[in-house]
Amino acid sequence: MSMTNNDELYKVFYWAAKMGSLTQAAKALYLTQPSVSHAIKQLEERVGVTLFYRNAKGVALTQEGKILFSYIEQSQILINLAEEKMVALKNLDSGELRIGGSDSLFKHYLLPFLEDFHIQYPGIKLHLKHGTTPEVISYLKDGRIDLGVVRMPIVDSLLEVTENIQLQDCFVAGERYAELKGQVLSMEQLMEYPVILFSRNSRVRMAITELFEKYGHELKPDIEVGSVDLLIEFARRGLGISFVTREFVSKELKEGSLFEIELDVEVPPSNVGMMIMRNMPISTAATKFMEMVR
Amino acid sequence: MSMTNNDELYKVFYWAAKMGSLTQAAKALYLTQPSVSHAIKQLEERVGVTLFYRNAKGVALTQEGKILFSYIEQSQILINLAEEKMVALKNLDSGELRIGGSDSLFKHYLLPFLEDFHIQYPGIKLHLKHGTTPEVISYLKDGRIDLGVVRMPIVDSLLEVTENIQLQDCFVAGERYAELKGQVLSMEQLMEYPVILFSRNSRVRMAITELFEKYGHELKPDIEVGSVDLLIEFARRGLGISFVTREFVSKELKEGSLFEIELDVEVPPSNVGMMIMRNMPISTAATKFMEMVR
DNA sequence: TATTGGTCATAGACACGGTCTATAGCTCCT
DNA sequence: AGGAGCTATAGACCGTGTCTATGACCAATA
Numbered sequence: 269m270s271m272t273n274n275d276e277l278y279k280v281f282y283w284a285a286k287m288g289s290l291t292q293a294a295k296a297l298y299l300t301q302p303s304v305s306h307a308i309k310q311l312e313e314r315v316g317v318t319l320f321y322r323n324a325k326g327v328a329l330t331q332e333g334k335i336l337f338s339y340i341e342q343s344q345i346l347i348n349l350a351e352e353k354m355v356a357l358k359n360l361d362s363g364e365l366r367i368g369g370s371d372s373l374f375k376h377y378l379l380p381f382l383e384d385f386h387i388q389y390p391g392i393k394l395h396l397k398h399g400t401t402p403e404v405i406s407y408l409k410d411g412r413i414d415l416g417v418v419r420m421p422i423v424d425s426l427l428e429v430t431e432n433i434q435l436q437d438c439f440v441a442g443e444r445y446a447e448l449k450g451q452v453l454s455m456e457q458l459m460e461y462p463v464i465l466f467s468r469n470s471r472v473r474m475a476i477t478e479l480f481e482k483y484g485h486e487l488k489p490d491i492e493v494g495s496v497d498l499l500i501e502f503a504r505r506g507l508g509i510s511f512v513t514r515e516f517v518s519k520e521l522k523e524g525s526l527f528e529i530e531l532d533v534e535v536p537p538s539n540v541g542m543m544i545m546r547n548m549p550i551s552t553a554a555t556k557f558m559e560m561v562r
Numbered sequence: 563m564s565m566t567n568n569d570e571l572y573k574v575f576y577w578a579a580k581m582g583s584l585t586q587a588a589k590a591l592y593l594t595q596p597s598v599s600h601a602i603k604q605l606e607e608r609v610g611v612t613l614f615y616r617n618a619k620g621v622a623l624t625q626e627g628k629i630l631f632s633y634i635e636q637s638q639i640l641i642n643l644a645e646e647k648m649v650a651l652k653n654l655d656s657g658e659l660r661i662g663g664s665d666s667l668f669k670h671y672l673l674p675f676l677e678d679f680h681i682q683y684p685g686i687k688l689h690l691k692h693g694t695t696p697e698v699i700s701y702l703k704d705g706r707i708d709l710g711v712v713r714m715p716i717v718d719s720l721l722e723v724t725e726n727i728q729l730q731d732c733f734v735a736g737e738r739y740a741e742l743k744g745q746v747l748s749m750e751q752l753m754e755y756p757v758i759l760f761s762r763n764s765r766v767r768m769a770i771t772e773l774f775e776k777y778g779h780e781l782k783p784d785i786e787v788g789s790v791d792l793l794i795e796f797a798r799r800g801l802g803i804s805f806v807t808r809e810f811v812s813k814e815l816k817e818g819s820l821f822e823i824e825l826d827v828e829v830p831p832s833n834v835g836m837m838i839m840r841n842m843p844i845s846t847a848a849t850k851f852m853e854m855v856r
Numbered sequence: 857t858a859t860t861g862g863t864c865a866t867a868g869a870c871a872c873g874g875t876c877t878a879t880a881g882c883t884c885c886t
Numbered sequence: 887a888g889g890a891g892c893t894a895t896a897g898a899c900c901g902t903g904t905c906t907a908t909g910a911c912c913a914a915t916a
Contacts, residue, residue: 275570276569291864299904302864306904317652318843323863324911325913331708332651332845343638346640347637350634351568550612552611585892594876596876597876598893858916859914860914861912866909869904877898878897880895882894885888
């Protein structure tokens, strides 16, 4: 026995009470005065209580009307706030963008985009969630991030992946091993030098390990470090040969503090891509960000 | 550019979010599932934001949907409270009844009705506002009371008056003046005794003063008191002859502590009536109370 | 006291849109 | 593979909210 529909009437009631006039309420609501009059009458019938005193200069709330108004006023204010908030979300004046990925990708790949995005939409809070590729995928599936940025390839039917950029990993060394400049090394030759690898089970490390295995070699690092920054720093200081992403050391390569060591086999490039949940709506902020990156 | 109407959709949104299922929401709202589906879609178009993730086991709020829900939930809860409150007001489980009048009328005339009313509708708060007749009328016009109980006649085009009971005022004395029992006094004879009158500009006092004036006498009290109780008490203790409403001293007359002094002119009866504002809606509580009194 | 300009109420017609039924598409589970 | 959920879509219909036109009323003017 719902007899619902009252909600619309409450809005009319709210404005009528607020303006103290059905005519004025009609203007505020872009309706005609008879419509408002009719709506109020209907509401009064439904609640079974007279809500307004009518007189020649407008309307005034009855005792019971005042009680109703005290509730409805709050309710309508909340709705107005909600609508403002929604507009802000749509216009990207407010909201948040949650991205998952590795710190190195954030720092060396996403940073300029994040900066641009933040300048353009300062109201959007950025949440960067650090994690390995499988962690990022699970964050995505749990709805804890809006999009993930990881190394390809990813095969997951639930995910929608767009490959954005191709990165080339390579071995680099510092001045200490200047003798290797210009040479093309074989795997065996390279393994005679101390090798520095990323310590975590990252995509990059797995890829290079597999590449060596394919040729019958077991690549064991002499040093393992926990961040790309240390990988670079150790190589510069001559502690060994680091396996890094070329694009992440472009500055060092240019200034000469590091140089690339060429190998006689080709290291396959790795792709970095963004992934979102397939068949799930994507937030306006995430859409905008992906457009910027593309 | 209002594009209004959203209010109804918010209710659907609220239930859909609350139930986590459009089908369940439809049941709760006594609608069909397609209607709810359509409503949600429409709301999403209007706010320009996707609000739900749809999947095989129902729906779940998106990040933005959650934000909207946090507002709308409060709003809907307030509306529900408002509707409950209105039902309570209509059923007289709640609310208030504000009556204006003189203390003596409250005590001697209205008290039994007030008791009955309070027993029958314990949820209604009773506000008794004390004042002279003109004060009560202004309270009524200011909307500070729902109804007034005063002595008649009242002539005011803005008021609607119903006369409920007829009271007879009379002179009474105590044992000290036992010699007057059974006698019929003239005005002159009566004025030889000390007369006790109500001190305020009450209807009763004005009426008796005018009656004496009509016969060429000026009735000046030897004692003036401020309440009907004192009027009675002074007479009982033999301080003089009091002019009181007979119905208010019925107990004393019966037990013999007071007796009535008959006058050779008839004191016109006075009517007590209830008045409300003409052409103004009257609260359910006030209507009910007037019915009880009538 | 008649006039004017404001208020709200009523009547009746119209059209928009909310709701329905029927059906399809999808996912999960057995 | 089939069934049992769920939501989405299509199209028709009827209800109702809105409109215009008008009336009734009041208050403040002249």
